[in-house]
Amino acid sequence: PSVGVVGIPFSKGQPRGGTEHGPALLRDYGIVERIQDLGNKVTDYGDLTLDAVEDDKPWNKVKNPRTVGQANRKVSECVSKITRDRQIALTLGGDHSIAIGSIHGHAQSCPDLVVVWIDAHADLNTPLSSDSGNIHGMPLSFIVKEMAPYTARLPGFEWCQPCISARDLIYIGLRDVDEAERAYMTECGIASYSMQEVDKYGLPDMMERVLKTVDPTGKRPIHLSFDVDAMDPEYSPSTGTPVHGGLTRREMYYIAEEIAGTGRLSCLDVVEVNPSLGTEADRKKTVRTTVDVVSHFFGKRREG
Numbered sequence: 001p002s003v004g005v006v007g008i009p010f011s012k013g014q015p016r017g018g019t020e021h022g023p024a025l026l027r028d029y030g031i032v033e034r035i036q037d038l039g040n041k042v043t044d045y046g047d048l049t050l051d052a053v054e055d056d057k058p059w060n061k062v063k064n065p066r067t068v069g070q071a072n073r074k075v076s077e078c079v080s081k082i083t084r085d086r087q088i089a090l091t092l093g094g095d096h097s098i099a100i101g102s103i104h105g106h107a108q109s110c111p112d113l114v115v116v117w118i119d120a121h122a123d124l125n126t127p128l129s130s131d132s133g134n135i136h137g138m139p140l141s142f143i144v145k146e147m148a149p150y151t152a153r154l155p156g157f158e159w160c161q162p163c164i165s166a167r168d169l170i171y172i173g174l175r176d177v178d179e180a181e182r183a184y185m186t187e188c189g190i191a192s193y194s195m196q197e198v199d200k201y202g203l204p205d206m207m208e209r210v211l212k213t214v215d216p217t218g219k220r221p222i223h224l225s226f227d228v229d230a231m232d233p234e235y236s237p238s239t240g241t242p243v244h245g246g247l248t249r250r251e252m253y254y255i256a257e258e259i260a261g262t263g264r265l266s267c268l269d270v271v272e273v274n275p276s277l278g279t280e281a282d283r284k285k286t287v288r289t290t291v292d293v294v295s296h297f298f299g300k301r302r303e304g
């Protein structure tokens with residue numbers, strides 16, 4: 001298959017500087033070559049140029065709304081182009097707010113996509129419900145149509161229309177969900193396989209249920225949004241919002257191999273690697289694990 005890689009050096013969806021260096025670090029550790037060596041045809045589109053918007057005052061408590069909105073408009077245009085050319089888009093973040101643009105852009109060329117969101121968090125707060133005001137905790141509230149009654153239109157997001165239904169979204173790995181997010185998930189009927197279900201069903205059964213729930217006909221393009229904090233901090237310590245009790249390296253390999261096995265992966269976001277956090281050893285461990293996991297999304301199989 002052919003893959004289009006784009007770096008999204010962005011950190012304004014959250015307060016910890018460093019995620020803007022994610023794309024460079026992932027490239028330094030050979031993420032492009034690893035995918036090429038697996039027989040994929042890879043086009044590297046380089047990094048987007050993302051500027052801060054002057055005088056970008058908060059909206060209520062929400063920080064950097066115009067800067068995040070403007071950046072995601074560029075992400076949407078880029079991902080729309082890559083997926084329109086029938087390439088699998090690989091977006092290298094950057095914080096998770098970039099998923100607003102990547103799903104929006106992907107949906108322009110693949111309107112029947114489904115979203116598998118692998119994360120410790122639901123990222124379903126709205127500009128009104130968020131206690132942090134960090135947009136990386138809100139991306140899905142801009143994207144899920146059923147969230148419209150609970151959210152607000154922000155300056156900088158005039159271009160962004162919700163583009164998926166709640167039934168086209170499913171979570172894996174949740175273990176730190178805010179009260180409001182839990183309520184929205186119930187209200188909108190969004191399916192989720194938290195770490196409790198991972199333990200209850202075990203990965204093989206769970207992955208079968210995940211794919212049957214969100215794509216029963218087994219025909220729809222998959223948008224996989226991978227927040228590295230879904231993994232246990234033992235494997236990915238250098239990330240902004242680590243939560244204990246996460247997925248192991250082996251579990252991520254299995255999930256990635258199952259998704260790759262569908263042959264329908266159409267866009268993969270890899271977000272929230274923050275090289276500025278933790279020790280040098282933490283940084284190395286985080287990026288090496290992430291590059292390894294990504295190779296399993298693009299054809300690496302332990303069976304050979």
Ligand SMILES: CN[C@](CCCC[B-](O)(O)O)(CCN1CCCCC1)C(=O)O
Nearest residue numbers: 096121125132134136137176178227241
């Ligand atoms: C759980 N929601 C948080 C974290 C969002 C993480 C975003 B991700 O992209 O990394 O997944 C935390 C909200 N607060 C809960 C109460 C204690 C302080 C943080 C938020 O800021 O909305």
Ligand SMILES: [Mn+2]
Nearest residue numbers: 096119123227
């Ligand atoms: Mn996230």
Ligand SMILES: [Mn+2]
Nearest residue numbers: 120121227229
């Ligand atoms: Mn997260």
Ligand SMILES: [Mn+2]
Nearest residue numbers: 229240241272
């Ligand atoms: Mn995170």
